[in-house]
Amino acid sequence: MINGRELRLPIDLTVPRLADDIRTSTDYAIKTCRTLGDSQRLARTHLRTSQRHQKEFYHIKAHGTLVEPGEEVWMKSMTQVPGIPSKVKYDWTGPFTVIETLSTMTCRVARVGENPETQSQIVPYNRIKPRHTTME
DSSP states (O other): OOSSSOOOOTHHHHSOOOGGGOOOHHHHHHHHHHHHHHHHHHHHHHHHHHHHHHHHHHHHHOOOOOOOTTOEEEEEOOOOOTTSOTTTSOOEEEEEEEEEEOSSSEEEEEETTSOTTTSEEEEEGGGEEEOOOOOO
């Protein structure tokens, strides 16, 4: 499949080839197209299976605190700031207000004080945590 042809051995030079073994260029092109199509279908099937497996594994590991609409939360920032090492970077930004719960994995949030219809984001639960205010 790599080179598209069968390997020729030194014995092939001394022994004549059989008539049914000889192919025309058209036959070769048709066989190559079929082989490539089969390879592509096989690769697509394996990729689909792998994607499904990775999605299931992610959803098993993903967890977070369920929040109600109207609650204030912090959101984990996934951006890397050039020049600042990740170990000294403050990862949590906010506060954000939960606008609605979309599914068991995601919710829509907007920064406090911003218009929720234009400035909202959809984030998974494992990137947010509830905002606890200290009472004095």
